[in-house]
Amino acid sequence: MTGNEQIKSMFYGRSGYRDLPMSCDLYWWHEGLAHENKLPEEIREKPIFDIHRMIGSIPWHKLDCVNIIYDQSVKIDVQTKMNGIIRDVRTTITTPAGSLTGRYTRSETLGHRDMIEQYVKTPDDLKIAQYLWDAFERIEPATGPVEAAEKMIGEQGVIWLCGIRNPLNVFFRELVGFEQFIFLLSDYPAIVRRLFDTIERATVEMARAVAAAGWKSWLVMLADCIDASLMSPPIFKEFCIPHYQRIIDILHAGGKKVIIHTDGYIRPLLDLLPQTHADGIEAVTPKPQGDVTLEEVRDALPEQMTVWGGIPSSILAEGMPDDEEFADFITRTAVYAKANQKIILGIGDMAVPSEMVWNRLKLIHSVLHKVNGQA
Structure with a gap:
């Protein structure tokens, strides 16, 4: 089976496929070590898709697939400065109701985006934000970038x-x-609440645009970084579940499967996640980095929901834990995952840390070979 077919089988049914697939994000790890000229020699000249194949990882590529178009009363000015490897981006949004300014930084090698200056600084700024979202005119699907990504990755991986x-x-x-x-x-x-409802109307239109687009890509990832330390169960019930149900039902009607990015603490939300209508959760980060085990997540969710993750990125660093304990953890995790339905093995937060030891990824591949009966 192709990489795309393997991942698809975990959402649509295995259809005789019994191997445990692994899929993790190597991009920022690769970029960080390449920038510092620290890539291991055996992969220094290899394309990243070849590196995925070397460790048995099915590649995925994510991209924003919709663009928000505002009416002509809204002017957006973006100023970018580079400070070494840090991209500093300041955006000023000017409307007849006033102006908003936001600023974020992003590391060119780690990919982390840090919001340095929020757009809304005073209660009066909420009125400007309301004008901005009221001025939302239409959604344009990013067909060109999506089709280019589909051509690039082909059947070897999956588009998010x-x-x-x-x-x-x-x-x-x-x-x-x-x-x-x-x-x-x-x-x-x-x-x-009025501003929340206005923003939601725009996101509903985004879902309709994606559902109606004639792309081959079938998997939508809602990158909301779900974390119970920020979203308590009452907040999640009121502000997340109705929203997810609304847009996921639209996406399902368009033939899409939907996963939610859950890279934080999720134990308090496990009973609520099935109510979202999502087909799965990804970036599942178990202990000691998260607050759950893979077994607890799988047992808590209905059988039809796919679980993607299971390896905390913190244990990939050298000496955390030692090699023997690391191999034992990966073996136990892989054996459990293969024996259970709809688990895709992956790095918990889907961003492999730069200090990770290359040999540990190869060890994961070796363990998967044995668990899948390929060695």
């Missing part, structure tokens, strides 16, 4: 269609941040 985000995540990551969201929700509930 991204860009549809929970309005709560927009508040947390861009508009106000977690702490200020809670304060503003308490002090100005009507204003905050």
